[in-house]
Amino acid sequence: xxxxxxxxxxxxxxxxxxxxxxxxxxxxxxxxxxxxxxxxxxxxxxxxxxxxxxxxxxxxxxxxxxxxxxxxxxxxxxxxxxxxxxxxxxxxxxxxxxxxxxxxxxxxxx
Amino acid sequence: xxxxxxxxxxxxxxxxxxxxxxxxxxxxxxxxxxxxxxxxxxxxxxxxxxxxxxxxxxxxxxxxxxxxxxxxxxxxxxxxxxx
Numbered sequence: 645x646x647x648x649x650x651x652x653x654x655x656x657x658x659x660x661x662x663x664x665x666x667x668x669x670x671x672x673x674x675x676x677x678x679x680x681x682x683x684x685x686x687x688x689x690x691x692x693x694x695x696x697x698x699x700x701x702x703x704x705x706x707x708x709x710x711x712x713x714x715x716x717x718x719x720x721x722x723x724x725x726x727x728x729x730x731x732x733x734x735x736x737x738x739x740x741x742x743x744x745x746x747x748x749x750x751x752x753x754x
Numbered sequence: 755x756x757x758x759x760x761x762x763x764x765x766x767x768x769x770x771x772x773x774x775x776x777x778x779x780x781x782x783x784x785x786x787x788x789x790x791x792x793x794x795x796x797x798x799x800x801x802x803x804x805x806x807x808x809x810x811x812x813x814x815x816x817x818x819x820x821x822x823x824x825x826x827x828x829x830x831x832x833x834x835x836x837x
């Protein structure tokens with residue numbers, strides 16, 4: 645899951661997210677699903693931002709790419725926050741209504 | 755006072771036999787993204803509720819706590835409410 649800064653417009657946000665997708669795919673990773681939560685209010689301010697674009701991505705990557713990905717995420721100014729979570733192997737890709745997805749899906753929430 | 759456990763004299767409470775909600779609903783993975791569900795396990799101050807209150811089993815209490823912390827990190831849940 646990543647949070648993109650609210651200053652960008654939809655298109656730029658898509659580009660940013662697309663950049664990570666290509667990084668993953670270039671190295672043989674697989675992007676299972678990208679889930680756009682849209683612009684959401686943050687529970688607390690981060691660097692004086694009150695809201696941000698939430699994206700949840702489900703993917704598989706190799707170890708090397710993971711490190712690279714983490715590095716890029718950290719240095720990107722567009723990314724407010726990110727979290728990469730390893731999902732339990734039993735957790736089959738399943739999309740439930742509304743939101744779900746990370747590196748794999750789960751039950752929804754408003 | 756010390757023998758609270760052994761003396762059934764004072765206010766006998768029924769043995770808690772309620773199963774943990776995650777078991778009941780057969781949820782295999784406590785997801786940090788499901789913040790509305792996790793909201794049930796935090797106080798109105800934003801603190802994680804004790805197992806005594808939540809009624810979760812040890813495993814799920816632990817998993818819920820981790821999930822709440824992750825949700826906090828991603829600003830889905832607040833660290834503190836009202837300040």
